[in-house]
Amino acid sequence: MSTIDRTRLESLIAREEQRYRAEHPASRSLYSRSTHLFGRVPMTWMNKWAGGFPLGFSHARGATVTDLDGHELIDFALGDTGAMAGHSPAPLVAAVADRIGTRGGVTTMLPSEDAELVAAELSRRFGLAEWSFSLSATDANRWMLRLARLVTGRPKVLVFSYSYHGTVDETFVVAEGGRAVSRAGNVGAAVDPATTTRVVEFNDVEALREQLGHGDVAAVLTEPALTNIGIVLPEPGFLEAVRAACDETGTLLIIDETHTFSAGPGGATRRFNLRPDALTIGKSLGGGVPCGAYGLSAELAARVRAAVAGGYDIVDVGGVGGTLAGNPLSLAAMRAVLSQVLTDEAFGPMEMLATRFAAGVESTIERYDLDWSVSQLGARCEYRFARPAPRNGGDSAASADEALEDYLHLYGVNRGILITPFHNMALMCPATTTTQVDAHQVMFESAVGELLDA
Ligand SMILES: Cc1ncc(COP(=O)(O)O)c(C=O)c1O
Numbered sequence: 001m002s003t004i005d006r007t008r009l010e011s012l013i014a015r016e017e018q019r020y021r022a023e024h025p026a027s028r029s030l031y032s033r034s035t036h037l038f039g040r041v042p043m044t045w046m047n048k049w050a051g052g053f054p055l056g057f058s059h060a061r062g063a064t065v066t067d068l069d070g071h072e073l074i075d076f077a078l079g080d081t082g083a084m085a086g087h088s089p090a091p092l093v094a095a096v097a098d099r100i101g102t103r104g105g106v107t108t109m110l111p112s113e114d115a116e117l118v119a120a121e122l123s124r125r126f127g128l129a130e131w132s133f134s135l136s137a138t139d140a141n142r143w144m145l146r147l148a149r150l151v152t153g154r155p156k157v158l159v160f161s162y163s164y165h166g167t168v169d170e171t172f173v174v175a176e177g178g179r180a181v182s183r184a185g186n187v188g189a190a191v192d193p194a195t196t197t198r199v200v201e202f203n204d205v206e207a208l209r210e211q212l213g214h215g216d217v218a219a220v221l222t223e224p225a226l227t228n229i230g231i232v233l234p235e236p237g238f239l240e241a242v243r244a245a246c247d248e249t250g251t252l253l254i255i256d257e258t259h260t261f262s263a264g265p266g267g268a269t270r271r272f273n274l275r276p277d278a279l280t281i282g283k284s285l286g287g288g289v290p291c292g293a294y295g296l297s298a299e300l301a302a303r304v305r306a307a308v309a310g311g312y313d314i315v316d317v318g319g320v321g322g323t324l325a326g327n328p329l330s331l332a333a334m335r336a337v338l339s340q341v342l343t344d345e346a347f348g349p350m351e352m353l354a355t356r357f358a359a360g361v362e363s364t365i366e367r368y369d370l371d372w373s374v375s376q377l378g379a380r381c382e383y384r385f386a387r388p389a390p391r392n393g394g395d396s397a398a399s400a401d402e403a404l405e406d407y408l409h410l411y412g413v414n415r416g417i418l419i420t421p422f423h424n425m426a427l428m429c430p431a432t433t434t435t436q437v438d439a440h441q442v443m444f445e446s447a448v449g450e451l452l453d454a
Helices: 006-023 025-033 044-048 090-104 113-126 137-152 205-212 238-249 267-271 298-309 328-341 347-367 393-398 402-413 434-452
Strands: 057-061 064-067 072-075 130-134 156-160 173-176 179-182 197-200 217-222 252-256 278-282 292-296 373-377 380-384 425-427
Touching (some): 006 025, 006 402, 006 434, 113 130, 130 137, 137 292, 156 205, 173 197, 217 238, 347 380
Antiparallel strands (some): 278 292, 380 425
16 A cells, blocks of 8 residues: 655645736735735635635536636536536526516415425425425524424434534534434534434444333434445345334434435436435536525425424524525526536536546556545545545544545646535536546646656
8 A cells, every 4th residue: 555755745735825816916916915804715715715715706607607816617526516506507598688678586485386386396306295495405404304203202312423414403413332412513512412413333233222212312313324424335135124213213314415416316316216305416516606405205294284283483582584585596506407507417417427437546556556446426536545445434433534614625636626524525516528628637637746746
């Protein structure tokens, strides 16, 4: 196995940082004069990009973004999935212009015709009977957890260690020595999440059964494959065992498809033939126009209705809702994306490109005898600094290497290629081309070569 020379890595990072600073004066200037922004960026996580300041954004189309210095980059980050439909695809532009301009009206507190059409399409794809909307996947998860506690009368939720479901209080917890521990860096938690949440490692059926055996978990909230700590794929039979453990203990199963929608037109739920009680999704559904959705099985919807009849409020100030949720603009965007962009036919070519991407990365890993791995889920793939690929969140977290990530990210940006800042994720959209995938491969091989060639 090759080992990374850390001194060499540091000097390469310094070289790339220097080039980045020199070639991005407009981005640097935007950052330094943004003194009214907390952290000099619109959202503090934007400081995560490598290089000391993020690229200033000018415009984007299809699978490319252009920064303020006029560099056009191939975008494999795609807004960490928010732009999986590609940037500003024509049907989305037309639907948004029609909604805002021609017909008029962004938010009204009234149902539009698009809402039922979108809900019917989500039912066809994911199998859940009844749908509600939010403005983000985070809120879809939050509200679904409330409904789960309502119908089960149980206080806790169970998540897998190092999962991410948005800024949902109950989910910032990891498993340490069999105990639930607040995740490092958890900001201003209202209560210790160990009191609200049970947590086990992904792919550990026995631990899951044991924790659900306490009988106090309202719902298991999980992605079908973890995607926020690298991609951690489910082992054969694991998701079926999760369903069975939920059934045996009267626990609801909520599947979060926000990222795993990359697995196909009906996400991993359809691809793996899952049977969730509820499903949450957001991000790419509206092509980047803020939106989210949560679907309930017919049985769960009936249980919620029965519980609500007992005096709970899901109409006004009971804790589930938002005045902008379900607005006509979001729904027009979702309708356009589902009916004309991320169609049934769109996913095959996207997946083929991801397969080509992954094969290229794997060939470099093998050529340089690296203990790295690449994992794929449909149109999404990711390289990780561990081999074999980690089988749970804890192992995957342990394989993180910030310096290596910074190096690869900066090396890419300096050569016109963008991958997701929080890890090494690459996503294909309908506009991504073979040429773009091959450009990544040239960059990746060259970055690794400079690091390892004697
Ligand atoms: C699986 C999953 N669920 C939910 C969310 C939350 O999405 P948002 O930040 O758009 O609310 C994310 C965000 O990365 C996610 O990865």
